[in-house]
Amino acid sequence: MRALIAGSTLALVVVLGACAGRPISPEVAAAQTLTETPSATPRPATPTATRTAMPTPSPTMTPAPTLLPLTIEVRLSSSSITQGETIEIDVACNQPCQASAQLADQTIRMFSPAEDRAWAALAAHALAEPGQRTLRIEAATVSGQRAALVAPVSVQEGSFTSELLTFDANTALLLDPAISDAENIRMDQVFGVYSPQMLWEGPLVWPWEGYITSEFGTRRVYQDVVQSFHTGIDIDGETGDAILACARGVVVLAEPLQVRGNAVVINHGAGILSGYYHLDEIEVSAGQIVQAGEQIGLMGSTGLSTGSHLHWEVRVGGVAANPRQWADQPMGPMKEIEP
Ligand SMILES: [Zn+2]
Structure with a gap:
């Protein structure tokens, strides 16, 4: 060291x-x-x-x-x-x-x-x-x-599973890199913002309490090719189930996207953001401040989705992080640092 x-x-x-x-x-x-x-x-x-070899004039400057x-x-x-x-x-x-x-x-x-x-x-x-x-x-x-x-x-190294996803021909068209790349670049910009405030406190609230159908980090295989990893957690539910904000923050995106469907992104400050995808309905708008547990939309199956579910993700300094850890433990500055 x-x-x-x-x-x-x-x-x-x-x-x-x-x-x-x-x-x-x-x-x-x-x-x-x-x-x-x-x-x-x-x-x-x-x-x-x-300086020793070339003596300087007597010091005139005030000692620092x-x-x-x-x-x-x-x-x-x-x-x-x-x-x-x-x-x-x-x-x-x-x-x-x-x-x-x-x-x-x-x-x-x-x-x-x-x-x-x-x-x-x-x-x-x-x-x-x-x-x-x-x-x-x-x-x-x-x-x-x-x-x-x-x-x-x-x-x-983490321990992750792989899953095979298949889509009908129309849905599979959304896998076209021309569509997904553009959307991913846009989302990287959305998730790349940094606000020097901390709006959340304590562990994150689960936006929907349901059966987990796909954990964070799962390697995604479409058409026999590992395309990506799962950037969030998929939670099962019915179309129309109420989706809640996981913490206090400012809505920075609330609009339909081709792959992610109806999407909401909330900025919680200090580089922490959360995303909610495939919603049936969006009930907030960009710029709005929401509280932990406040309803932001309804579960659905819009975008690249095989059935009604919520995709929930948490970004930390732009990096997709496991939301489960953030729901399990409080994150934030220590109150005291002992000498
Ligand atoms: Zn997902």
């Missing part, structure tokens, strides 16, 4: 298996003070050899006020992520800071619940290659102090 630090000492604390438990679990698996490396920015207090060195503490709810699952990153600085995170080439925007805190949920893509990744956390103050640290995060 190595940290790149500009004039500060960092503490990294990894809490293993805390599963977003709040208040923070006392199971501190590893606590480490990372050593300082030379700053990239030359500091006046540290003359270089060149002593800044409290920036220190950051990072807690991960787990240091490993199974494909499609989410872990949480909590950052605490000793002074106001802005933080961001990077996992390999994936940039993770962080939400600030307080001026010296940052939080993000990080989901592993359902098809992510298992193996070790480097998580890099950076923090900066308004005065320009910067601190960063890296920690290993391992991506684990």
Whole structure:
């Protein structure tokens, strides 16, 4: 483990298996003070050899006020992520800071619940290659102090089933990449928004309590070819059953789509969005604020669908994540981070 630090000492604390438990679990698996490396920015207090050889005129500038060195503490709810699952990153600085995170080439925007805190949920893509990744956390103050640290995060293979789907000729036409690609690009844009607020609280509400006909991550085989994986959970029900918002948020899409049918997408803030597809009727409109458990539409079988059901999905920083985990446990910033 190595940290790149500009004039500060960092503490990294990894809490293993805390599963977003709040208040923070006392199971501190590893606590480490990372050593300082030379700053990239030359500091006046540290003359270089060149400066020693060429004496500078007597100092005329006012000595810089002593800044409290920036220190950051990072807690991960787990240091490993199974494909499609989410872990949480909590950052605490000793002074106001802005933080961001990077996992390999994936940039993770962080939400600030307080001026010296940052939080993000990080989901592993359902098809992510298992193996070790480097998580890099950076923090900066308004005065320009910067601190960063890296920690290993391992991506684990999930256990998923495969399912064969067949459609009649007309429905199968919707598999035309010209249709599905355009819709997927549109949805990636919808799910790619980031709002620096947190509108939800606690575990997500199931939008419909019914029999699960297809779990998240299931590999989808159409016409003998693995086309994709299942980005959500399919819940069985009758046309007309009431579909509820899984959490408070702002409706950002409410319209008929060719593949997803009548669709609703809700932005819950901090990079978390939820989608509800194949509705018979949409009962909300874009821009509307909805509460957890509020009715947003009726179950149906519109779009690429073989019968009445709800497809429910949750996106975390644009990545489709298993909604079941979000319904099982509360996600969000830790209330307190103990020193
Ligand atoms: Zn589905």
